[in-house]
Amino acid sequence: MFAKVLILGMLLSTKVFAISSLELAQNIIANPNLEAKLKLLFEGRDYTDENGYANLSEISRILKTNSLLSLTLASSQSLELSFKSKASNILFLKIVNDALNQAGFVYFTPIQLDLSTDISTYKLRVESRYILDPGSFYMILKQNFVFIENVRKTGAYSYEYSLDFSRAKLSTNTNVMLNQSTKLGRPLKDYIIDLKGANTISLKASPADTWFPKIIFVDKDLKLIENLESQEKNNNFSSSIPSNAVYAIVGDSYNLDNIRRGLEIYLSK
Incomplete structure (x- = not known):
């Protein structure tokens, strides 16, 4: 009975502190003059995904469809993006940077990095005519089981993202099964391999290539x-x-062109 009450209390607590779709839309737009329209679109409506988080893809779509969110600027501006999360430092930076690259933000300048407290903060500046689409960013982060808890517009061209890394898992660029040989194609970046609890790893390059092996074993937090x-x-x-390795990062000590024909991998357990 006590366990049931405790679980119910936890669920109610989560419900109390979870941000609503309306609140999230208000935070993204940050314009009191649009409050009435936002309430009409979001008040009393639940846009929650299968993981219990706000479905920012749908919320962003509704905002754009109703001309409340414009992501294209008339000219290039200096945008500031801030990310906050309770997360492993290396994993936090890796996933955020990769997600930004995938969203089309390749060149940016870090202006603040605070990893000294429980909440890591990463702020950057980017010159662009395009604002980061919270809906697209949400979909990219989900690939790594990272979820957006809140997005706040803090200035004309500034946004702050609060991220949940509690279930974060690095998205790999390979699909390797245990106890069977897998051919990996030509690498554009180092291979990231989920080791799946294997005991040994074997890798073979083409006889036509000249490989100088580089293999880095890291744990779940990329340490x-x-x-x-x-x-x-x-x-x-x-x-x-x-024994505590979760991923292997595989490349070449000098240049990935040395393994342009890819590698053959075998994980055994």
Whole structure:
């Protein structure tokens, strides 16, 4: 009985503190003159995704459809984006930077980075004619099980994102199964491999390539466990996997063109 009451209390507490679709829309627009229209569109309506978070893709679509959110500027402006989360520092920066790149923001300047407290803060400036679409960003982050709790417009061209990293998991660029050989195509970036609890890893380059193996084992928070780099050609590589390693980052010590024909990988358990 006590357990049921406790669970109910937790659910009610979550409901009390969760931001509503209307509040989120108000925070994104930050214009008191549009309050009536926002209430008409969002008040009493629930736009929640399958994970219990606000479906920013749908909220953003409604705002754009009703001409409340314009993401294209007349001229290039200096935009400021701030991200806050309780997260592992390396994973936080990796996922946010990769998500921004995927959203089309490749060149930006970090202007604040505070990783010294429980809440990590990362602020950057970017020159652009386009504002980051919260709906698209939401969809990209979901690939890594990172969720947007809130978005606040803090200035004419400034936005602050509060992110939930409690279930974060790095999205890999490979699909490798245990106990079967997998051919990896030509890499544009280092391969990121989910080790799936394997005990050993074997990698083979094409005889026509010249590979200088670089294999980095990291844990779930991307903290370094072991770094193996070779300065000599070795087209066949095998190693045991450290017990707490979750991912392997595989590349070449000098240039990915050295493995332009890809690699063959085998994870065994």
